[in-house]
Amino acid sequence: MGLATFKGGIHPPDKKTLAANSPVVASKPPKIVVIPLSQHIGAPCNPIVTIGQEVRKGEVIGEPAGFVSSPVHASVSGKVVAMAEFPNAMGRMVNSVVIENNGKEEWTSLKDNPDYMSLPPEELKEKVKASGIVGMGGAAFPTVVKLSPPKEKKIDAVLINGAECEPYLTADYRLMIEKPKEVVEGLKILMKILGVQKGYIGIENNKPDAVVKMKEAAAGESGVEVLALEVKYPQGAEKMLIKAILGREVPPRALPMDVGVVVQNVGTALAIYEAARFGKPLIERVVTVTGEGIKEPKNLMVRIGTKIADLIEECGGFKEGVGKVISGGPMMGFALSSLDVAVTKGTSGILVLPEADISHVDEFGPCIRCSRCIDACPMGLMPSMLSVLSERGFYEEAKEYDLFDCFECGSCAYVCPSKRPIVQLVRLAKSMVKP
Amino acid sequence: MEAMKKEHDLIVSVSPHVKSEETTSRIMWSVSLALLPATLVGVYFFGLKALFIIALCIVSSIVSEQFYFKIVKKKSVVGDGSAFLTGLLLGMNMPASLWSFSPFTVHVPVIASFVAVVITKQLFGGLGFNVFNPALIGRAFALISWPKFMTIWNEPTAAFLAMDAKTTATPLGILKEEGLTKLMEIFGDKMSLYTHLLIGNRAGSIGETSAIAILIGGLFLLSRRYITWHIPASFLGTAAVMAWIFGGKGALFTGDPIVHLLSGGMMLGAWFMATDYVTSPSMRKGQIIFGIGCGLLTMIIRLKGGFPEGVMFAILIMNCFAPLIDRGVRTKVFGAVKQAKTKEIKQ
Numbered sequence: 001m002g003l004a005t006f007k008g009g010i011h012p013p014d015k016k017t018l019a020a021n022s023p024v025v026a027s028k029p030p031k032i033v034v035i036p037l038s039q040h041i042g043a044p045c046n047p048i049v050t051i052g053q054e055v056r057k058g059e060v061i062g063e064p065a066g067f068v069s070s071p072v073h074a075s076v077s078g079k080v081v082a083m084a085e086f087p088n089a090m091g092r093m094v095n096s097v098v099i100e101n102n103g104k105e106e107w108t109s110l111k112d113n114p115d116y117m118s119l120p121p122e123e124l125k126e127k128v129k130a131s132g133i134v135g136m137g138g139a140a141f142p143t144v145v146k147l148s149p150p151k152e153k154k155i156d157a158v159l160i161n162g163a164e165c166e167p168y169l170t171a172d173y174r175l176m177i178e179k180p181k182e183v184v185e186g187l188k189i190l191m192k193i194l195g196v197q198k199g200y201i202g203i204e205n206n207k208p209d210a211v212v213k214m215k216e217a218a219a220g221e222s223g224v225e226v227l228a229l230e231v232k233y234p235q236g237a238e239k240m241l242i243k244a245i246l247g248r249e250v251p252p253r254a255l256p257m258d259v260g261v262v263v264q265n266v267g268t269a270l271a272i273y274e275a276a277r278f279g280k281p282l283i284e285r286v287v288t289v290t291g292e293g294i295k296e297p298k299n300l301m302v303r304i305g306t307k308i309a310d311l312i313e314e315c316g317g318f319k320e321g322v323g324k325v326i327s328g329g330p331m332m333g334f335a336l337s338s339l340d341v342a343v344t345k346g347t348s349g350i351l352v353l354p355e356a357d358i359s360h361v362d363e364f365g366p367c368i369r370c371s372r373c374i375d376a377c378p379m380g381l382m383p384s385m386l387s388v389l390s391e392r393g394f395y396e397e398a399k400e401y402d403l404f405d406c407f408e409c410g411s412c413a414y415v416c417p418s419k420r421p422i423v424q425l426v427r428l429a430k431s432m433v434k435p
Numbered sequence: 436m437e438a439m440k441k442e443h444d445l446i447v448s449v450s451p452h453v454k455s456e457e458t459t460s461r462i463m464w465s466v467s468l469a470l471l472p473a474t475l476v477g478v479y480f481f482g483l484k485a486l487f488i489i490a491l492c493i494v495s496s497i498v499s500e501q502f503y504f505k506i507v508k509k510k511s512v513v514g515d516g517s518a519f520l521t522g523l524l525l526g527m528n529m530p531a532s533l534w535s536f537s538p539f540t541v542h543v544p545v546i547a548s549f550v551a552v553v554i555t556k557q558l559f560g561g562l563g564f565n566v567f568n569p570a571l572i573g574r575a576f577a578l579i580s581w582p583k584f585m586t587i588w589n590e591p592t593a594a595f596l597a598m599d600a601k602t603t604a605t606p607l608g609i610l611k612e613e614g615l616t617k618l619m620e621i622f623g624d625k626m627s628l629y630t631h632l633l634i635g636n637r638a639g640s641i642g643e644t645s646a647i648a649i650l651i652g653g654l655f656l657l658s659r660r661y662i663t664w665h666i667p668a669s670f671l672g673t674a675a676v677m678a679w680i681f682g683g684k685g686a687l688f689t690g691d692p693i694v695h696l697l698s699g700g701m702m703l704g705a706w707f708m709a710t711d712y713v714t715s716p717s718m719r720k721g722q723i724i725f726g727i728g729c730g731l732l733t734m735i736i737r738l739k740g741g742f743p744e745g746v747m748f749a750i751l752i753m754n755c756f757a758p759l760i761d762r763g764v765r766t767k768v769f770g771a772v773k774q775a776k777t778k779e780i781k782q
Contacts, residue, residue: 368712
């Protein structure tokens with residue numbers, strides 16, 4: 001019997017050793033932070049501060065506008081010096097609040113409540129909401145929305161995603177090694193809020209020490225189970241994780257809650273614990289700064305709004321011949337055009353790749369129908385057909401090949417011997433037709 | 436900061452940012468490498484003539500493709516190795532007797548190569564868009580245009596440098612005309628027949644005779660995951676069952692499947708021709724249907740048709756069906772239960 005997993009997927013070199021053994025250290029307090037008012041999926045926040053205003057750490061500076069939204073907090077104490085549009089990692093312009101750090105590190109009221117588990121579920125949920133917690137695996141979906149399933153959807157399991165299947169990244173791994181108890185507490189809080197008895201923590205088996213640590217931390221907790229999963233990308237995709245752990249398949253275009261499951265990332269679980277116990281808002285996160293192109297790979301606890309250029313500097317700067325700087329992992333991350341982009345709640349890593357390691361995609365060959373992408377696709381699609389149809393402009397026909405079930409994991413483009421930009425062609429087709 | 440890269444130097448491109456090492460040309464050269472054992476055995480048994488024919492096919496294929504790119508003013512991609520592979524396969528599918536100047540037959544491989552690479556592949560849109568296996572169309576074209584030249588089979592035992600060799604019939608030809616008993620008589624006994632077929636010292640196309648050499652190449656491709664078991668297994672399996680049931684004289688279930696599997700172009704076809712990515716179905720399930728179709732058609736032609744051998748036409752006919760099979764056998768989308776039904780309702 002092999003380890004639990006899903007059908008399809010790929011095995012890229014995991015490259016985790018670059019940063020895996022660097023304990024999480026707090027990054028230097030930034031002199032200035034640029035905090036985007038939209039760091040999550042959903043409506044951008046409305047700013048509630050004005051230029052010149054003094055704010056403290058943890059103070060709300062943007063209020064959620066709508067149900068699928070999440071508040072934004074100041075990550076330093078200091079003065080609001082500007083409010084303007086700044087580019088985010090995807091290159092879009094986002095309204096942001098710029099705060100100059102006064103170095104005093106003054107918090108808004110933070111109170112330790114060790115008895116947080118006795119709070120009623122509604123109150124715990126309120127704390128998650130007020131703390132601005134979003135999915136920290138990268139998608140940045142507001143957590144409170146996941147915790148508010150419609151009545152007819154019966155949730156019976158909470159999954160903590162410790163797969164961290166993106167190569168290079170080690171942020172979740174470090175948290176599981178360094179704060180396993182807190183992660184388990186986060187899971188317990190989630191179980192309480194959702195009123196479920198079963199919680200699972202799924203970890204890819206290339207992190208055996210994390211599996212051991214988490215098992216130790218979960219020992220004696222009723223209903224909490226830690227599982228080692230097969231090492232295979234994209235094991236950490238929500239649907240694949242649910243399939244591996246529970247054997248359930250989320251139907252096309254449905255949500256995990258449709259099969260009774262809520263999935264949260266390891267980092268999110270920690271943030272939930274800190275919110276429930278201390279009322280600490282999400283103003284910092286672990287960012288793995290890594291790759292062959294950076295001098296000193298590190299796992300840093302970084303304030304939201306810190307410029308990526310500051311992190312690069314803190315990690316010793318670039319080596320010679322840098323080609324690409326990526327926000328996120330190598331499979332689904334975004335290549336940055338500027339280092340003046342700020343770290344957001346969804347920034348799991350900064351990956352620096354040397355130019356020599358980059359496969360340029362400006363030249364690609366025809367599809368030779370080798371089936372590698374079909375075997376690799378975790379969603380059971382035909383990426384070969386999607387790419388050919390999109391290339392020829394047959395976008396409606398691409399829909400017939402389940403275009404909108406693709407979540408752009410990149411497994412197809414990874415294995416393609418013709419180096420076809422399949423993901424890009426899929427995105428193009430998606431933008432040309434209605435779902 | 437000195438070491439800091441200037442911003443405009445950063446490369447911005449779409450995810451994924453890492454890719455596997457595999458490339459189309461590496462696949463082509465690996466398949467060519469896998470054909471090396473069978474090629475060497477062919478040259479060993481049929482002599483230098485065989486080598487000349489194969490080289491002629493490879494050179495003609497590459498030159499034809501270059502010529503085509505020049506005429507249509509397209510950037511040459513001849514380095515991807517696909518023209519080399521087509522030439523090699525075509526050469527392996529030709530009789531060594533074609534290296535002859537009286538009667539003059541060396542134009543046959545040259546024209547067949549042109550038909551394979553330019554007409555069958557490039558005119559249909561180039562690599563990836565051809566409907567038919569180029570090498571097989573090249574061979575079919577030659578067989579239909581010069582049926583006499585294409586069916587002169589040399590004895591495999593000629594001296595290596597000999598430019599003329601005794602001609603003989605292929606095992607399948609003898610099987611068709613005179614039956615299994617006669618075939619065994621010629622080779623001594625059953626075991627001797629099997630051994631000859633396995634090793635490859637029998638009449639036939641240059642690269643098709645040695646079952647063992649082909650198998651070595653096929654297993655290499657399997658182990659490197661360049662092909663999967665689906666097409667060879669279903670092709671050979673179906674052919675074996677058909678041969679066993681219908682291949683006997685008179686009574687059913689008395690045929691000799693081993694003779695059929697090891698003779699003619701069955702091994703080369705099942706491992707190297709039917710498994711061509713472009714002209715076979717992409718779905719694993721579809722590949723099994725494709726292989727069964729190839730096996731059925733091969734045996735129908737061998738047992739009931741006018742030709743002693745049916746592998747080439749069987750694969751070419753199934754090539755036509757590959758796109759249809761892919762349409763019929765779709766993947767199951769993750770999480771979808773009644774995919775087909777909901778589709779119908781939508782229309």
